């Protein structure tokens with residue numbers, strides 16, 4: 001039942017793609033499996049691998065009740081290959097082939113481009129697990145520890161999702177790419193992960209929450225664009241990944257929100273009205289709001305680089321080819337071909353940042369980035385409601401897109417968080433007020449003391465409003481005693 005909804009849990013690899021009857025691909029995946037488990041043991045979460053964690057596992061791909069919760073040791077998690085149900089008679093929704101029957105096989109002329117898209121997406125999945133591997137031992141609660149591990153096992157599953165496509169549709173090339181995905185390492189000098197933000201470290205839990213809020217959200221946007229693909233197996237793969245990704249967004253947004261809430265509460269209790277009175281706020285064992293802003297500035301700017309150059313022929317080619325669409329392409333009401341359309345792009349012209357209309361096909365990275373910024377802004381607005389309700393005169397904001405960039409139009413300049421251009425000297429002088437300083441990092445690190453009693457939380461973060469799977473407040477999400 002290759003197009004079925006039910007997941008076959010009988011073999012080594014749970015799947016709803018008919019692996020039992022697909023000897024060649026099953027063999028390739030089973031051959032890859034031990035290397036994956038080795039990678040997980042070496043580069044996955046440090047410690048806790050033999051502990052029981054209350055995790056959700058996908059048991060179906062329908063919109064209702066697709067997951068079940070239960071205690072599992074992480075190395076025994078059932079990583080599988082799951083595609084969203086096929087849409088009957090699906091057509092290629094955009095680009096030069098718009099309206100033709102969606103491809104069930106790789107179109108020969110786009111083989112290299114498609115492989116590249118899969119490898120780049122695939123590379124980010126294990127990278128974030130590697131970046132987060134040290135965090136278990138400093139978790140602020142068992143609830144948060146469990147959420148970290150949930151995100152980690154699902155990023156592992158996302159790697160499986162891309163490896164399945166590579167091995168099924170790309171033969172020997174695909175098998176080689178699948179090996180390479182296990183070989184590269186986040187932050188490694190000789191063999192780094194492919195994209196910059198995935199080689200940065202995630203040294204503490206504030207970074208983790210910011211990463212899941214900002215950087216996993218780039219993942220969401222990329223998956224949403226690939227979910228529109230005319231290559232139907234990729235579309236179905238990404239549609240299912242998005243259901244898991246929603247939890248990663250939730251972990252990031254509520255993580256930061258609970259920090260904000262705790263800080264505001266502590267300030268009110270202590271009668272501190274001035275959010276910039278950092279020393280007094282920190283003395284309460286909570287993270288001051290200006291530090292949260294600097295952390296957000298860092299993670300937002302690193303993530304914007306993932307969208308690539310504002311003007312890009314690669315992006316135009318992938319769209320024309322029908323491989324990668326726009327965010328919510330199916331909800332847009334233009335011609336989905338874009339040959340005559342333009343899109344406003346912010347550019348650097350004679351030392352000023354201006355908006356310029358550019359051929360829409362070339363501006364697809366910019367457009368996806370704009371959609372991303374809007375999506376991220378909605379979360380920031382929700383954080384600010386917490387601060388507002390506490391009556392504290394401070395608002396978090398997203399920095400200007402020109403701030404702290406390494407890629408694209410603004411890589412060449414320095415700009416402050418408002419987008420005002422700075423000289424190199426001004427940047428050096430002001431950098432520490434806009435990006436986390438060594439002192440900020442030291443302070444945040446000093447708070448990273450593990451809390452492992454069920455129902456207890458570190459001083460700097462509020463408990464969640466409700467438990468995972470509606471569990472009670474003192475639920476033992478991770479059984480710490482072996």
Ligand SMILES: [Fe+2]
Nearest residue numbers: 125155158219
């Ligand atoms: Fe992912």
Ligand SMILES: [Fe+2]
Nearest residue numbers: 216219245248
């Ligand atoms: Fe994710």
